[in-house]
Amino acid sequence: MRGTVKKLVRDRKFGFIEAENGKDVYFHASALVDVTFEELQERNTVEFEVRPGQDGRSQAANITRVGKQDGWWNE
Numbered sequence: 001m002r003g004t005v006k007k008l009v010r011d012r013k014f015g016f017i018e019a020e021n022g023k024d025v026y027f028h029a030s031a032l033v034d035v036t037f038e039e040l041q042e043r044n045t046v047e048f049e050v051r052p053g054q055d056g057r058s059q060a061a062n063i064t065r066v067g068k069q070d071g072w073w074n075e
Contacts, residue, residue, distance in 0.1 A: 002066065005044045013037050017046060017060055025050060027060035035065045 001019055008015040013029035027048070029037035045066040053059035 001050060002045065002047050003060075005040060005042050005046060008037075008040065008042055010037075015040075017048065017063075019050075025058060025060045026053065027063060031059070031061050031063050033062055033064045035063075040065075 003017040003019040003025065006016045006018040006024060015027055016024045017027055019025055025048070031048070032040065046063050047066055048060040048063040050058045051061045
């Protein structure tokens with residue numbers, strides 16, 4: 001699945017991705033594969049898998065960035 005980083009909560013190392021279907025998906029920094037949480041920016045385009053989280057709600061896993069250009073990842 002593909003989406004855009006919508007919000008980052010830096011001090012708690014989590015955020016939300018707006019998926020192509022318009023739904024927001026929670027993610028934790030530990031789900032990032034090829035980028036660190038510190039490098040990630042809002043509006044970056046990412047690909048990810050959706051898996052059930054510990055509380056039963058969906059969360060993103062195996063998050064990878066898409067197309068790095070001038071410090072921003074875009075399509």
